[in-house]
Amino acid sequence: MLAALCATLGRTLDLELFLLPLMPAVAALPAIGRPSMRAVPAAGAAALAGVGVLGWGARPVNVVAALAGVLAVTALVRTAARRSRRQETKIARLGRLAQVTQAAVLPRPPESVGGVRLDARYLAATPGATVGGDICGAERTPFGVRLLIGDVSGKGLDVVATAAETLHIWRELAHHEASLAGIALRMDTSVTRIHHHDGFVTALLINVYDDGRVELLSCGHPPPLLVRGGRASWLSGLDATAPLGLMRMVEDRCPTAVVHPAPGDWLLLCTDGVAECRNPDGEFYPLAERLTSLCGREPTVVLDALEADLARYRDTGSRDDAMMLLIRPPNRQPSA
Incomplete structure (x- = not known):
């Protein structure tokens, strides 16, 4: 032309x-x-x-x-x-x-494990990446369904390697340790070895028992959100111990909490990249309020909406990896 x-x-x-x-x-x-x-x-x-x-x-x-x-x-x-x-x-x-390679190193959990429905989302701090320092896992074990969500301290490729090794250690322990405290203490020793005493991992360990009970242990990790009756609120009564790799500072104290989910209850687990997300004005992301406004929708739709909302909200100058894991325990009640 x-x-x-x-x-x-x-x-x-x-x-x-x-x-x-x-x-x-x-x-x-x-x-x-x-x-x-x-x-x-x-x-x-x-x-x-x-x-x-x-x-x-x-x-x-x-x-x-x-x-x-x-x-x-x-x-x-x-x-x-x-x-x-x-x-x-x-x-x-x-x-x-x-x-x-990323999927092989840090695979995402399946949609269902032992009757527990799972939906996960991950927002990497590095554009284009699908893995980072945030980890999650789900295993069907002789002790029930065990879940993990965690955040490895540090930045760069070394964090990905540490995260993959931490997840592998948890998977092995989940099938052999009878208690969440036992898993946490042995992981604490392993993380100390991996990080060479200069790093740590925040983690939330969960055991969903066959009778419907949900036991939780927080190692310096944000508590989950409980969605019940159309309202989302931070779970109370869960005292956090020190992050993995630093438990020597609290003399290996590992308190747990037990929740009895009602039919239709959800639990939303998240890492610091969500719980401590701030906008350019320094204001925290109102996760509980946003989640409450989305109640009644399908979990996949809820996480899609939260993921898009977080991407718009968070400060581009101080981004962190962010992970969300929504779990729906089976509708079983403990026997009398």
Whole structure:
């Protein structure tokens, strides 16, 4: 289109000698932005046609120079387009490989474990990442369904490795330790070894028993939100002990709390990236109020809405990994 316009104006206004040298620039137009393999030959053909129109009656040396310029520019742009396409393909493959690797290192929990329904969401502090320092897990064990949500201190790739190892240790202990306190104390020793005494992991350990009871142990982690009767509130009566790796500071004290969920109750577990999320004005995200306003909707819809709301609310200058795990215990009541 541009070549035709230049050629038409050139012939009409007798500006052939002025516009003829511009034809190589027309051939270079596809290089603006992302070079397209289809646009390159089209632009080159249009530029050659423009040279033919504008060069009619011009000095041969000018026509030859314009033709050579168009062909050279077309070849260069075509080479750049091919290189760009190969690079995009390589990046796409690496992205898919990274997603598979991330899913293998820190897999998300299934939709249901032992009758407990689960829905999880993760907002990474690093754009494009799907893993970080936040972890969660769910295991069906001889002691009931056991759940974990945690937050590993620190930043960078080392945190991902530590998080994966911490999750692996919890999975093993969940099947062999009879109590949540036993799991916490042995994890505390392991975290101290992994972090070399200079890091810690906040964690919330949960045991959903077959009779419907839910036992919780908080290792420096935010309490869950209990959704009951259309209202969400922070669970009371759960005294937190020290984070994993720092329990020596509280002499290995591991208090637990027990909840008897009513039919239809939910529990929303979250990490600091949610519980301590602030906007640019320093105001905390009103999670309980937002969750209450979403009661009555499907859990997937609730988490989708909270995820979008958090992404808009949180301060882009002080982002942290954020994870939410919504659990729905089975509607079973303890026997009399």
